[in-house]
Amino acid sequence: MPIRLINNHTLRLESFLGNDVPEYAILSHTWDPDGEVTFQELLRFNHMTDHKFYDRRKYAKILNTCTQARKDGIRYSWIDSCCIDKTSSSELSEAINSMYNWSQDARICYAFLTDFDLRDATDNNLEAALRKCRWFTRGWCLQELLAPANVQFFDSAWRHIGFKLSMCPLLSRITSIDEGVLNGSVPIASIPVARRMSWAAQRHTTRVEDMAYSLFGIFNLRMPMLYGEGLHAFRRLQEGIIESSNDLSILAISSKPVGDDDELRSPFLGLLAASPRDFEACGNLTYTGTGPNLDDTFAITNKGLYFRQAQLKVDTSKGLYMMSLNCQQSQQSEPESIYLRKVGPRLFARYCPHSVEDSVGRGRDDPTVSTEEIYIVATITPITHLQLGQADDYMISVQSRNHTLSGALQVIQRGHWSDVWDASRLAFLTRGRMPFGGYCKVFPSRLQSIDSENACQKKHSWGHFFLLCGLARKAANSTGLPGSDIQPWVKLYLPEEWRDIEKRMGIVDDLYAAVDTENSPGTSDMAALHTVSGQHMTINATIEVVRAKARPYFILRLEFN
Incomplete structure (x- = not known):
């Protein structure tokens, strides 16, 4: 021009x-x-x-x-x-x-x-x-x-x-x-995106769209002008930055619940900012390394922000995941992170950590970091908020009154159940899928007593057993309540019993069919483990319905004696 x-x-x-x-x-x-x-x-x-x-x-x-x-x-x-x-x-x-x-x-x-x-x-x-x-x-x-x-x-x-x-x-x-x-x-390009955004946090423009348009050059972008688009202009700016950069600091916005009324506030948060003001606290951000991690590949899709290799840390005390943004406020501070809640297969949503209370029943922070291919919901609309609120419908939550289970459960990475397993809450997010079956190995030697830091029966090697659970459809809906036509079930197998099933069926894909070949599974089961030295442990499993909201969920309790 x-x-x-x-x-x-x-x-x-x-x-x-x-x-x-x-x-x-x-x-x-x-x-x-x-x-x-x-x-x-x-x-x-x-x-x-x-x-x-x-x-x-x-x-x-x-x-x-x-x-x-x-x-x-x-x-x-x-x-x-x-x-x-x-x-x-x-x-x-x-x-x-x-x-x-x-x-x-x-x-x-x-x-x-x-x-x-x-x-x-x-x-x-x-x-x-x-x-x-x-x-x-x-x-x-x-x-x-x-x-x-x-x-x-x-x-x-x-x-x-x-x-x-x-x-x-x-x-x-x-x-x-x-x-x-x-x-x-x-060079301006060497400054984290969020820090550059903070420079405009206290600035204003006459037209709403100009707040975004005036920043194009600072992020080396060329984009069409669409006066009349309002706040969507700033969203387009952020999407343009994401398309041209893998700088995760663009997600380092303040985590404030959405909504004016305390009762109406959603704990779910959007990933993108509404304006530069959301970056006001990012004025001191620096990269944790020399710059953005080259492995941080992510892109905007119609399903959300897609990550090919997201680094996730499990926080079982909050029932959330943490994802580092590879930036920090100072050399002495912890890296900036966002909290995520799993809401479906490979699907997560940003979550306000202040909206949950710590739970000692699930366990403590898992120090391991897993690499997963995931999507994160980018925008929280009224419809999205409603859908996210239904993510826990018909969930099967594995709990214990006396022990933390996070270190003792190992979900078998085979079949759809591994995709819907929420390691942060020790739960299968079934969403009412019928029939549903999931299973995992349980290692009693890795249990932690809630009242003690010592492992349960740590001096003994208990091996493991298999925990199977699921949902089936009842023949008739007697009450008319949501979920009253769903029958939860649980089954425990010792290793030798599971080997017999695999000999008959090969690779087990249909868990309900596997357990139904012997006995119709019920809402409780028990198993006993023995050591070579003669030690004895009894495991009791029960699954019950909880009607805390419109649609129920299920608690599967494991107790060890």
Whole structure:
């Protein structure tokens, strides 16, 4: 796209393209509430023999820019208000996508602070006075501070305040932008995405969409402008960043429950931010390594954010998973993480950790980190919230009154049951699938007593047994209540008994058929383990229905004696 420049001597517009673009100055300013000189006005004056800019106050901004540029030996100037034809949507879109580069290529940028009078400032109150300037709160002025190598500040009467390089410490304190970024010694692209977003957290734009559009250049993006899309513009910006970067810090937004009423607040959270303000606390973020992990492959899909190899840590005390974002607030702090709840096969949703109480019955944090292919729900809509609230319907939760089970259960990685196993809550998320069957190995020697740190019967090697459970359809629904036509079942097998079944059936895919070949399974079962030294352990398993909400779920209790 050609760039239109104002000839500082003739005050006429001229167009240039490619290598023919001459040196030019740009003006960075806050727009006057009464309006600015438009492209059409300046073009009309270009055809007059006498420029009457002095008739209107807003023309002074153009005249002073051109005058200062002439003093600096620069022949041309660029001003956003009058060098772009904003009546052309295509030109406006292309210009906005080019603004960062135009600012970067300028020989100098004049930052005009209309609400600052240098005569009222002293060395003691200069910083406080500058902080009050609108220029430091406007969205478009951020890229005009960052992109040009040379920025000169002027007060309301065009008195020289200082240059960006000499004012770096002061500007850094006002804007919370690293001095290295301001002086050009640190590339902007090397700063975590969330930290760059935090620079705009306290800035504003007149139009909602411009809050996103003004950040395109800072993230090296080119995207179409769709005025009228509202807050969706900022979502598009984040999606564009995700498409071009594997920086997980973009997910490091504040985790606040959705909803104004405590009773209506959803513990589920969206992955993407509503505005830069959600990144306000990310001003000190650094990468845990030298940069984004090259293995962090993720992409936006219609199912959510897809991760080919997500690194998940199980937090059984909260019934959640933790995913590190490979960034941290300081070298001494823990890496930033987000909490996830499993809501389906390979499907997770971000969850507010403050919405759950720690449970000693499931266990403590699992120090192991698993690598899984997963999807994370990106947006929480009213419909999505309803669907997520049903994720636990007909769940089979494995519990024990006296022991923590997390270290003792090993789900067999075969069949659909392994995909619906929630290791953080020790539960099968059946969603009412009929018939359903799942099974796992249980190692009693790995049990932890809730009242003690010692393993259950740790001095004995108990081997393992097989725990099978599932749901079947009853012949008739007697009560009409949701789930009253569902029959839960549980079955325990010793290793030698399970080997006999495998000899008959080979690889066991249909668990209900496997157990039904001997006896119809019921809601309770028991088994006994023995050691070579004559020690004896009895295992009792019961499964019961819990009607805590519209649809029931099931608790499978294991007790060891």
